[in-house]
Amino acid sequence: MLKLNNLSKFYRTDEVETVALNAVNIDIEQGEFVAIMGPSGCGKSTLLNVIGMLDQPSEGDYFFMDENVASYGEQKLSQIRKQNIGFIFQNFNLIDELSVAENIELALLYHDISAKERRQRVEHIMDKVGIAHRAKHRPSQLSGGQQQRVAVARAVVGDQSLILADEPTGNLDSVHGQEVMEMLQSLNNEGTTIVMVTHSAAHADYARRTINLFDGYVVTQSMRAAS
Amino acid sequence: MYGNYIKLALRNMAKNRLYAFINVVGLAIGLSVFLFGMVLASYERDHDSMFSQRDRIFTAGAKFSDAAEIGVLETNSIYTAMGPLLQEELGEDSLVARTVTREFLLTVGSSNDSYYHTVTFADPEFSELFDFTYLSGDNSALADPLGLVISESTALKYFGRADVTGETLTLDHEHDLVIKAVIEDIPSDSHFNSNLLTERDARLFAALDTLADIRDFNIDEDWGNLSMGDMTYMLLPEGRTQQWLYDQVNAVYQRHSPEGQIEFIPEVKVRPLTEDNTMIWDAIGIPAITSVQLLGLLVLIIACVNYTNLATAQSLGRAREVGLRKTFGASKGQLLLQFLVESLTTAALSMLLALACLELIVPLFNAWSSKVLTINYLDIFPFLIATTTIVGIAAGAYPAYMITRAAPIDSLHNSMLRGNKGGLFRSFMIGVQFTISVFMLASVMVMYFQNKQVEQSANIFPKDNVIVLERVGVDAIKARHETLRNQLMNLPGVEAMTYLSQVPFNQSNSASGVALEPGDEASEILMNRIRVDEGFLETLNIPLLKGRALTRDIAGDVMEAESEVVNVLLNQTGARSLGFDDPLDAVGQSFFEILGEQSRAEGLTATQFIVVGLLPDQNFLGLHNKIKPTAFMIQPPWLNNAAIRISGDNMVQTITEVERVWDEVIADYPIQQRFLDDVFNEIFIVYETMNRVVAGFALIALSLALIGLFGLAAFMAQRRTREIGIRKVLGARVDQIARLLVWQFSIPVLWSLSVAMPLAYAASGLYLNFFDERITMLPLIISGAALGALVTAWLIVSVHAVRIAMSSPIGALRYE
């Protein structure tokens, strides 16, 4: 599904050059569930942002569905992004001025979808993640686990085939974290590709493959025996 | 404690420099404009303080009814016949003094140097009312019928020195007057030097009795002449009120005014001397001084709103600070005070900056306007303190209230930053600003287009190609009219020439009652008379609709003293007023003068006018006047002006030639010439200045509003970065996000338009009412102004919207 070829990312700030990713080679197949682990500051989020096309690589190639998108401009990336990729963040990133339903609908708003169909799909997905009874609430009125479920719903409501989750359980207690992981797993079982950054070895166990990063390098890639 | 607050305030300003800068500079601009308006208004309303009896001196002026139809509501002049009657009525304790200002040819001493100069003729009591500073002579000078009082600079101009008592000035080559006193120049801020419309050059005073002799009119019996600037001053007796004076004056007027006068002048207005300087604005019905004050206040309001808006927006970012302070025990009152001290500090800094600006503006303005505005800080100190306090509190109250009322837990969680608290208020404030700005902008544009219209309709006369020769009405020159005309017509550059009683744009109405049948008083109408000569139509490019032009070759075309029948030209309105449905039918018909009682008693016969030609309706009086029924006739004694149309080539040479011919033919009088265009501009410049002044205010107001919007948009965009980041990650395009931000600001701007447009429509009426020919596309112009403001607002907000929409979303999402 996507392939990173000697891909590097540098940040230049006031004479200091940070190498966030150093000639990374990663291959991810359709339908995989990949966990990315590593100490803080090793480049996990950067990797996820590059994969999610929120950030452009400094060097190297990035093939997304056999298309080299490394040199694409924001306009084109945005097109690909909104068709294919859903995001889940550690801090949920919901908009407080909007209700739960409206937050989810946001992911459809910029697609060419009629208001009626948008509403149906939002209702369907809210049922699925068990948040329907909170449809009219504001994010600030929900618990963290509920907020993250809204975020998951928002990430998949547009039928995105790839979900990128940056420490989705980082702000949650273990019970709620467990819930979210189970949701991701069931999505993966339905065929959605998932790339997830996590600090928790237990949560990484949900993934079939773990990539360990250290200081911008891919250190190990370990496959878990299919269960 | 307060010192601590001020330190905090300054530190906060240093931290947020852009906002502090916008706030201080914005408020300073608002304050400068407001203070300047106040200083100017109080200057205009506090004239003549150099005269010790100022507060007891009042003036009498005619108030006109609608029936008078002369385009002004009042004048500061009343008939000279009123003077002695008033003195009698008011008694010994009062003083009544009249002045009449006329222009004369002055010959200096025994030289041949002659100049035209206005001389103010005054009753002897005049010297008792106004205590001038005498450099030589004393206030008995005007008691001498041949005496003159001259101002220092006039003496220097004509004699090159100031000690000129005993010197002679000759009026019109025949009347010798002797200088009896020299006075210090009258300061600019005296009504003697007000020159809004009329030049009242009062630096030469003579006895009123002398004028009666020279110009041969019975001043004490005159119920016919009203001329702006010809004053009747009255000293209010001790212990009496203005109302008492008004009652006395009007009792005299009712008792003595000639029959029928009351219809046109229903009452005599009595005003304190201090009002004379500004009464012209009341007269023409445009409250200019009040408008300047109001505009200044509006600009200040816009500046305050800027502060309030930015401070409100910015204070949200300080919620955490406030939360902490509360958690540690600060009371609501203390916090409120802290924020108010902050806004008061800003206001005080702005006030200092504004005063510095005023120190620069006032001298520049004085140099430009030849006014002598001064700022007496001691006098206005309390006012400045009050203004600073009010501005500080008005601007800072809302943000202070809003930030301090929140519960500490909310502040700590920074949930305020997320919510839309104060959003409605901010919208409302933006709306207020734009209402004011659009209102001003629309008014400016209406004035501009109306002025353009006035200018355009003035172009029916070839004003750039017509030279006007003035003061050719004295007998000595009249005798040589024929020669002058023949010689001028021989010049290659001269295309046409005529003598006439008034040139276009001269605001002079000389009307008499006429009717189709002799003695038919029931259908009497007022007909303006303009005296012309051969060549009139050619010179001014006036087309003839029917009939023929007037010529001296036909005896019936020239009106002599004994003429009983005379041929005239008539304009369309004149024909219609006489009762011709089709004005063309008037040609060949007659109408008759309606004689007054006295003339009938003297056995005079009513003149018969035969219409030999019909002219189109053109606004001969120009500018704000109505087109009136007008008859044009050749009547030699009235021909005081000449108009010469010259060709567009070699204008300079032609003018030189004209001057040469004049000097040959009329060596004993200086030529007085100017372009017809200058005659037009003399008054047009007042409208243009008004337009410019309002435009200046509008420009400042709009700039302030836009700066405020810019600051606010920057803040709101920053506040919404995270939301925008989310939207972008979810696939929103740059233009979709930009539109979202722009829309947020469009709502208040849009509703403000719906308030401002009707307001502007109403206010425009105030200006337009002054004119007879008005622009018709008022709604279009006002909508144009509104659209202009809207588009500018959009552009300003778009700058931020596009910038933020283009930026990468990750930063916004990662760092909370």
Ligand SMILES: Nc1ncnc2c1ncn2[C@@H]1O[C@H](COP(=O)(O)OP(=O)(O)O)[C@@H](O)[C@H]1O
């Ligand atoms: N916008 C940026 N500018 C400069 N340096 C950055 C930026 N974003 C990330 N970095 C740096 O790149 C490195 C990797 O960061 P990140 O991918 O966020 O690490 P992780 O998510 O693994 O904690 C860190 O050293 C970080 O400081």
Ligand SMILES: [Mg+2]
């Ligand atoms: Mg990270």
